Amino acid sequence: MTSYLVLGGGISGLTAADDLLRADPRAEVMVLEGNDRVGGKLRSAELAGRHLDVGAEAVLARRPEGLELIGRAGLGDDVVHPTGARASIWSRGALHAVPTRTFMGVPADPSALRGLLTEAEVARAEHELALPTGQADVSVADLVGPRLGAAVVQRLVEPLLGGVYAGHADVLSAAVTLPALLRAARAGESLVAAVAALLPPPPEDHARTSPRPPVFATVAGGLHRLPPALAEGLQRRGATVRSGTLVRELHALAGGGFEVVTGPRPDPTAYRADRVVLALPPTPSARLLHDVAPEASELLAGVATASTAVVTLAFRSEELGPLEASGFLVPRADGRRIKASTFSAAKWEWVADAGRGAGPDGADLTFLRVSVGRHGEEVVLQVPDPALVRTCLAELGQALGRELPAPVHRHVQRWGGALPQPAVGHLDRVAAVRTALERVPGLAACGAAYDGVGIPACVASAHRAVAQLSG
Incomplete structure (x- = not known):
């Protein structure tokens, strides 16, 4: 044996x-x-008597391994998908919906970037430079920037990669994070064309309309149930x-x-x-x-690894008001201290359900979370929990364009050395x-x-x- x-x-x-x-x-x-x-980066915390994810909250549904593991654990019947609310990017002081048909921020159609990028930046991306590379690996910034312009890297690619790796485009490996696009570049092909080939066609191009398979999934009640x-x-x-x-x-x-x-x-x-x-x-x-x-x-x-923190907040729904998007990502170029926020109650129905009647006197609560910390920026995390919460509230209010009410519950989960770079x-x-x-x-x-x-x-x-x- x-x-x-x-x-x-x-x-x-x-x-x-x-x-x-x-x-x-x-x-x-x-x-x-x-x-x-057990569980590693899958963990829950209790807010208002509800257990919420304070680490990883979803699996990539377009890869089979995560869903297969959930099935092995006997939780297959509890798999749920996001509501369909779209994410935004908080760039240059405004929230912009993440453009459709992008692959880690690289667009299949650069014209769709108008609004998020200036006209000059869009024009630069539309005139993609064909720059074949013979290198086995380059940074993401060196792959995308010379071909589509620095703005695509700073305003799209880096925020999306930051949400996954908490890293920087000028450090992260393209062979790891964008392997299909690196292969295209090595073959002398267009990155835009490569993304268009990777992604499903726009809905109007389908002979028959059918819902696209969801990108993400989780377990009702929280992914922390899996470990x-x-x-x-x-x-x-x-x-x-x-x-x-x-x-x-x-x-x-x-x-x-x-x-x-x-x-x-x-x-x-x-x-x-x-x-x-x-x-x-x-x-x-x-x-x-x-x-x-x-x-x-x-x-x-x-x-190297990146340290991060997840700050989970509970507000009285009536005081906070509606949240239409699923959250937003933040470009490092804007100098903000937060890197993302997930409007959990808008993204996941089970979180919205958890907030109903959970507050004082039976009030409805809205749960959301804010992520802080990128590779090499540990100084942002080197403050006490109350100061970190204040930072999150201030910048979240700026993104939403309104002063936020005081949260009725808050939780800070620190993840030291959490994400390999x-x-x-x-x-x-x-x-x-x-x-x-x-x-x-x-x-x-x-x-x-x-x-x-x-x-x-x-x-x-x-x-x-x-x-x-x-x-």
Whole structure:
């Protein structure tokens, strides 16, 4: 009987443990999670007696892995999609609807950017420069800017990428974030034409009108329901899931297999297993691999991360007034401290339902959240929670063009080092990490640092790690 230790109880680790038991129901599988609960960046907080997501709130529905995992957890019947309210971009002091038919901000039709961009900026984008590149990887800014103009990068691409990676277009790898467009550029093709080919045609071009498949999905009641459901399923099938168990050391044993050491140094606890799946962020992974796989350790130590915060606010609906959009993104070029806001009650029906009658004296509440923090801008987060809330309220009011009422509830969730930053050359770095780990039989790694951020990418990364161990 083969034994496994999965280090990390986020989505990657829970998926890996599930895969291991599916491959061998008799396997001994133990998940060790350092925090007091499983789930990683999926977490809830209670506001007005309602549990709301304060981390990841949705999965990309156009990739199958996230929805398949929700089904594995027994929550498939609870899958819901956004209301259809459109997102905006708060640019140059005004809110503009995100133009239709864009791919991470790159347009299929630059003329649709009028209003968000000036006429001169639109004209620049309409006269795309054909600049083939022979490079295997470039930054997003270097891919898009010379071809369509700096304004497309600053006003569209970077806000959208910032919502996903909390990073900067002049740092993020195009090979990771925009691989299809990089391939087009390397072939000397137009980025605009490549986006038009990637996206479905406009509705009027359909021979028969039919609703487009939704881009995102979540679980009614919150995506935070997914990790405990997965953990409970693992335990029913014989796995052990231990939270509050921080792994301090990882050793390869001379006779084969591994030992991990947890607990305080004066009173350590050791666990042994035949194989290990490392499902932790890059910094703790690098520390644990220092002796076992030093080359992989050094490479992972070079992966930068972004720290962020999610500020969730509850307002009396009558005092706040209606919110028509699903939220807005903020270009870094405007110098704002917030990077996005999600009008949760307008985006998700289950959140709107949760607010009904939840306030004092049975008043209806409107829940929304504000995101703060980009890579390299940690100073914005280095203030007490009340100051961070004041910043969010002030800039949110400016975006909406009105003074906001005082929220009746608020919650600040800080995510230190939450988002790996795939810089130029990241794919080569990951390939080198995996090559180094392959030299250590029985050891594999997975997570957002390897195959991309987002739940589907983390699930796919776990599948790959388990396949490597089983191969």
